[in-house]
Amino acid sequence: MDGTGAPGAPAAVLTSRKPNNDTVVPALTRGFAILDLVAKNPGLDFTAIRGRLGLPKSSTHNLLSTLSQLGLLRMRPDRGFVLGLKLTELGALASDHHFAEAEVLPQLGQAKGKEAKKLC
Incomplete structure (x- = not known):
């Protein structure tokens, strides 16, 4: 989930470990994995994000769309993603x-x- 794995290698947190807690929401875990990956690798595009995290196309699209609508991600003109201003706002509040x-x-x-x- 740290975004430093080899391209194409799925993130361990998403695929190989089953959470011990039944209350973990997989979509939220995947969304945070995307935020973490983009934070450490700004400018990744849809294909790179999907490949590095090993997510299905439809899930990746839905998560990126939702995170963008919430202001947590922003798509640059070159179609790469960077962190959104909402995270700055939340960080300041925290x-x-x-x-x-x-x-x-x-x-x-x-x-x-x-x-x-x-x-x-």
């Missing part, structure tokens, strides 16, 4: 939530306390 700070600060406080005890 950074405003300060999730990392809420999770890391308590752990840093504990680590400082342990270091202080070692020094005494």
Whole structure:
């Protein structure tokens, strides 16, 4: 799913592993695989995306169309895909939530306390 596999090689997450959780939505997993691939390889066209992820033509078309309509992907004039502006918007909103700070600060406080005890 990282988009770095050999062209034509299906992504392992899509074909060889069965998720342990019954609530995983395959179309969403495939859509994210497309976003991940395009993020790491901007400008890939329909054929390249389909080939690298090992998806059927109809699924690839439907996913690319939906992701484009949602603003998550954008097609360039040369028919290559790049990430859409909606992802920038979502990223900015996510950074405003300060999730990392809420999770890391308590752990840093504990680590400082342990270091202080070692020094005494």
